[in-house]
Amino acid sequence: MALVETEYVREVSDGTVTQQLAVLRMTHRMRVSPHPEGLLVQFDNQKAIAAGGDMTDALGALLPW
Amino acid sequence: MLRIEETERVQELVGQMYEPLSKSPSAQSPSALQQLLTIMASGAGLRSLVQDDWDHLVGKWLVLPLDSAPVESTSVSTVLNGIPLRSMVRQQMIDRPSCIRDIAAIECATFESRSNIEPESLAVLQNYLSPGASDAGVRITGSEKVDRVTLEIGTMLPHEAILTRTLQSTTQLSGRTVLTQNVQRRTVRFTYVQEQ
Numbered sequence: 351m352a353l354v355e356t357e358y359v360r361e362v363s364d365g366t367v368t369q370q371l372a373v374l375r376m377t378h379r380m381r382v383s384p385h386p387e388g389l390l391v392q393f394d395n396q397k398a399i400a401a402g403g404d405m406t407d408a409l410g411a412l413l414p415w
Numbered sequence: 416m417l418r419i420e421e422t423e424r425v426q427e428l429v430g431q432m433y434e435p436l437s438k439s440p441s442a443q444s445p446s447a448l449q450q451l452l453t454i455m456a457s458g459a460g461l462r463s464l465v466q467d468d469w470d471h472l473v474g475k476w477l478v479l480p481l482d483s484a485p486v487e488s489t490s491v492s493t494v495l496n497g498i499p500l501r502s503m504v505r506q507q508m509i510d511r512p513s514c515i516r517d518i519a520a521i522e523c524a525t526f527e528s529r530s531n532i533e534p535e536s537l538a539v540l541q542n543y544l545s546p547g548a549s550d551a552g553v554r555i556t557g558s559e560k561v562d563r564v565t566l567e568i569g570t571m572l573p574h575e576a577i578l579t580r581t582l583q584s585t586t587q588l589s590g591r592t593v594l595t596q597n598v599q600r601r602t603v604r605f606t607y608v609q610e611q
Contacts, residue, residue, distance in 0.1 A: 352605040363596045380605070407599065 352380045354393075358408045372403030419462045426457075472573050472603075476526045476564060481508050490530070498543055500536045502560075505529045514567060514574045516607040523574060525565045532558040552587030576603045 360372040379395040401408070479486070485507035492500045510525040532540060541548060541555040548554075558581070565575040582597045 351610040352607045355602075355604045355606070357602045358600070359602075360597075360599045363598070365594050365596070381610070 351382075354378050354380050360403070360407055370403065372405060372408045374401045374405065374408040375399035419458065419465055422458050422461050426461075471562075472564060472576055473566065473571050475528075476566060477571065479506055479508065479526055481511075481524055481568070483507065489533075496543070498539060500540060501533045502530045502536070503533060509563075510565075511568075512565060514565065516567070516572070517609050522568050523565050524568050525563060528560075528562040530560045530562075553584055554586075555582065555584045557581070557583035572605070572607070573603075574605050577601070 355377050356375070358372070358374040359370065361368050361370045363369070376399055377395075377397050378393055381392045381394075383390050383392075485505050487503065487505050490502050490504050492502060506526070506528045508524050509527045512523050512525060514521045514523040537555050537558060540558060541553075544555075545553070559579075561577075561579045561581075563575075563577045563579075564573065566573055578601045580599045584595050584597075586593045586595065
C-alpha cells in the first residue's frame with residue numbers, strides 16, 4: 351500500500367521576484383493486490399491538504415500531460 | 416490495463432468540480448464544456464486518462480536502458496488543434512538512488528526526459544496561445560518540459576514523479592527587455608507501508 355502525495359505549483363518570475371500563482375496539495379491511497387486477471391489497483395481515501403490561487407490550471411495539471 | 420471500475424463517483428465529482436466554471440460569465444460555450452466533461456468522465460474517457468497516467472509514470476520508461484548514453488530524438492506534437500510543434504527530446508537515466516519501501520532499502524533508477532520546442536515552432540506556439548502578442552512586444556523564447564521519474568529497478572514501482580513545464584518570454588517595455596519565466600510543476604511522491 352502507498353500513500354501518494356501530489357503537489358501542483360504554478361509560479362511566474364521576472365528573474366528577480368518569484369510570484370506563486372497557484373498551489374494545490376492532496377493525498378490519496380493506492381493499494382495493489384493480486385487479481386485473477388493480473389493486478390488490482392485501487393485508489394481511495396482522497397484528501398485535500400491545501401489549495402490557493404487560480405485552480406483552473408491546477409485542476410488541468412492533475413490530469414496526464 | 417484491462418478496465419476501470421466504479422466510475423460513477425468520479426463522474427459525479429468531476430461534474431461538481433467544473434460546475435462553477437460552466438456557469439461563469441467568461442465561459443464561452445457551456446454546452447461545449449459540458450460535452451467535453453461528459454466525454455472525459457465517461458467510462459472510456461476515464462480509462463484513457465488512467466492508461467495515459469500509468470504510461471507516463473511507468474510504461475514509457477520500460478524500454479529505456481540503464482546507465483546508457485542519452486537517447487535523442489525529434490518529436491512532433493499535434494495537441495494544439497492539429498497544429499504541429501517540433502521538439503527535441505533527450506532521454507536518459509540520470510541517477511541510481513536508494514529508495515525505501517516499508518523499511519527496506521531498494522535499488523532505484525531516476526529517468527529523465529527533457530523536451531524543448533524547436534525555435535521555428537515557438538512562433539507557431541505564440542500565434543496559437545496569444546495571437547497579436549508579438550505586436551505588443553511579447554516574444555516566447557523557450558518552452559521546456561522536464562519529466563523525471565524514480566522507479567524501483569526490480570519491480571518498476573514508482574517512488575517519485577516530477578513534471579516541470581517552463582515557458583520563457585521577453586517583453587519590450589519602454590525600450591528595455593523584460594524576461595518572464597512561467598513554471599508549472601507537478602510532484603507526486605509514493606510512500607510504501609505495510610497495510611495494517
